[in-house]
């Protein structure tokens with residue numbers, strides 16, 4: 001199985017509410033065509049999720065205010081999901097939406113729908129979403145779901161498409177001296193970068209460390225240049241590769 005996370009940062013304009021970037025999404029989808037027989041896709045919320053989620057100040061108790069946010073955010077991430085699924089269907093995939101909030105219960109996310117549709121030759125498409133956990137409303141990110149799926153399915157490859165070239169020695173948007181790290185291959189190297197990873201990448205980085213025990217290979221790549229995927233494994237590849245750390 002191959003699992004892909006399409007960052008909301010790359011297929012939406014993060015500062016403009018519900019602004020989708022269809023051409024970038026289509027290019028990413030096309031780059032995945034060789035994997036379509038064993039592919040699971042997850043996507044972030046981007047400006048279909050993050051803007052309202054920030055405003056809602058989650059996690060928070062379930063009440064009239066958070067219920068309204070729940071409905072709107074869940075609806076918005078499904079809207080983004082259907083745009084992605086449309087493109088996937090047009091490009092020859094068999095996408096099936098797995099809405100996270102519907103399959104989230106006391107034991108966390110139920111992965112059975114992923115297994116069922118994957119075994120039948122579909123491409124399950126899950127998403128970062130708002131969920132109800134007891135009486136608490138909170139966000140489950142697509143990065144979190146990636147860890148859960150990796151534990152269950154031991155993917156041979158996990159791909160994170162994001163809006164920068166990979167994992168850097170520091171935030172490349174803030175520090176022009178930041179260096180792209182082509183590989184992070186052991187615990188020692190993980191420790192070496194730990195202190196300089198911030199923001200959205202910090203959580204992803206922590207998750208990747210954990211996923212590295214369950215997947216053969218993980219890569220972080222710029223979704224604006226998905227054709228780089230073809231070079232994976234060669235000297236020319238531009239991105240970060242993390243090999244299995246079992």
Ligand SMILES: Nc1ncnc2c1ncn2[C@@H]1O[C@H](COP(=O)(O)OP(=O)(O)OP(=O)(O)O)[C@@H](O)[C@H]1O
Nearest residue numbers: 007008009044046162167168170171197198200201
């Ligand atoms: N050391 C680092 N290496 C790479 N990016 C970093 C680093 N530190 C911080 N960042 C920031 O992390 C951002 C990527 O994380 P972000 O959560 O925004 O994207 P995403 O996970 O792909 O999208 P989404 O969360 O919407 O699905 C980059 O745009 C970059 O500015």
Ligand SMILES: [Mg+2]
Nearest residue numbers: 044200201204
């Ligand atoms: Mg993120």
